[in-house]
Amino acid sequence: MADYPAKLQEFLDDFAFISSREERVDFLITLADEFQPVPQSVASKPYDEANRVIGCESEAFVWAIDRSDGSVDFFFDVLNPQGLSAMAMSAILDQSCSGAPLEQVAAIDGEVVFTFFGRDISMGKGRGLTEIINAVVYQARRRLPQS
Amino acid sequence: MSDISSRGYANADKLVSTEWVAARLSDDNVRIIESNEDPLLYPSGHIPGAVEVDWVKDLNDPLRRDYLGKSGFEALAGRIGITPETTVIFYGDKSNWWATYALWVFELFNHSNAKIMDGGRLKWVEEGRELTREAPSISPSSYSAPERDDSQIRAFRDAVLQHTQEAGQLVDVRSPAEFSGEKLHMEGYPQEGAVRGGHIPGASNVPWSRAANEDGTFKNAADLRAIYLDEIGLNPAEPTIAYCRIGERSSHTWFVLTNLLGFGDVRNYDGSWTEWGNSVGLPIEK
Numbered sequence: 001m002a003d004y005p006a007k008l009q010e011f012l013d014d015f016a017f018i019s020s021r022e023e024r025v026d027f028l029i030t031l032a033d034e035f036q037p038v039p040q041s042v043a044s045k046p047y048d049e050a051n052r053v054i055g056c057e058s059e060a061f062v063w064a065i066d067r068s069d070g071s072v073d074f075f076f077d078v079l080n081p082q083g084l085s086a087m088a089m090s091a092i093l094d095q096s097c098s099g100a101p102l103e104q105v106a107a108i109d110g111e112v113v114f115t116f117f118g119r120d121i122s123m124g125k126g127r128g129l130t131e132i133i134n135a136v137v138y139q140a141r142r143r144l145p146q147s
Numbered sequence: 148m149s150d151i152s153s154r155g156y157a158n159a160d161k162l163v164s165t166e167w168v169a170a171r172l173s174d175d176n177v178r179i180i181e182s183n184e185d186p187l188l189y190p191s192g193h194i195p196g197a198v199e200v201d202w203v204k205d206l207n208d209p210l211r212r213d214y215l216g217k218s219g220f221e222a223l224a225g226r227i228g229i230t231p232e233t234t235v236i237f238y239g240d241k242s243n244w245w246a247t248y249a250l251w252v253f254e255l256f257n258h259s260n261a262k263i264m265d266g267g268r269l270k271w272v273e274e275g276r277e278l279t280r281e282a283p284s285i286s287p288s289s290y291s292a293p294e295r296d297d298s299q300i301r302a303f304r305d306a307v308l309q310h311t312q313e314a315g316q317l318v319d320v321r322s323p324a325e326f327s328g329e330k331l332h333m334e335g336y337p338q339e340g341a342v343r344g345g346h347i348p349g350a351s352n353v354p355w356s357r358a359a360n361e362d363g364t365f366k367n368a369a370d371l372r373a374i375y376l377d378e379i380g381l382n383p384a385e386p387t388i389a390y391c392r393i394g395e396r397s398s399h400t401w402f403v404l405t406n407l408l409g410f411g412d413v414r415n416y417d418g419s420w421t422e423w424g425n426s427v428g429l430p431i432e433k
Contacts, residue, residue, distance in 0.1 A: 029187055120203065120204065122202075125185065
């Protein structure tokens, strides 16, 4: 099994040390503040529905742009201005998956959502965030050679 | 949107404006409560002095599928520093979807001095009003609550079944795709689905969000009557039951029918489609 992208593993290790809800929330809000929506050079509104994350209530979109080295730059937007959790999840993926080896991105398990957001997140919210991860993983897998 | 008092609501007193709230941030007789789906919103910034009530952790029993009981409500009320005389103002994300849910639970304990801030969190933010990350300084209170009263505004499965057999008024507030059975769950909530698709026999479909404007405020009474009375033919004098998948979206419609249109007997079936659509032997329609 492939390792996860190094930066993602770093995030996971950091979150694994968190012991209080307040600390977790503060970390996630900081990440949401770092969220950068997709630049206009990549996509402009109204976005192509093919980039929509099906199942995310916060109206998240994901784009994957190939790099010359074979890796991918991922871009995100979250149309719901109150979708802070989706923004935090997108920021994590943006910072950790863009440029990472595709095998490692393809290996990410959606269950990592619970390491970031905790087990007490609502089912609906957890599922929507997982679908953002799945959209990124899908883009990596479709670029890998069929085994 | 026009002033709340000019919109023709049956009980306009159940809604307050953002201006009303802004003028009462230091009023000890008013407690502002934020209730959201997204757990990051409140800590990222909230109305000064507002406390948070989390719909998962604070309102539900941790083990049974049920709401908190008398002692749990007393503990919650004590933590947020209210007494039975306190005016509580709910607001939140998603056009106050979760705020009306919290208000409905508070009314199960007869805390009827509860109102909704029209437009919710989004309107407050878009008006550029103050938000703070500072935790409010709350003096815990002592609150003596009655036993939870499920008889007036809450419906259970057997009562819903009897209601359908008597051709009673039912409003399914889910999306048309859920109502028709095309989808077994709400978009984004697949784990909260059911093994069968469709709706409770006799129900009319009005998605909850039709009661709200783009900015999250409630539509005026004339527009609401056009939907619920003219379009689907509800009679305000007849008993009505609203449902969705777990009772949260339908609490929004319960609020609209009860307080804005003045229906006399509206109950929220919180078992909703996750119970009905998974139950053995219950009839459905597609």
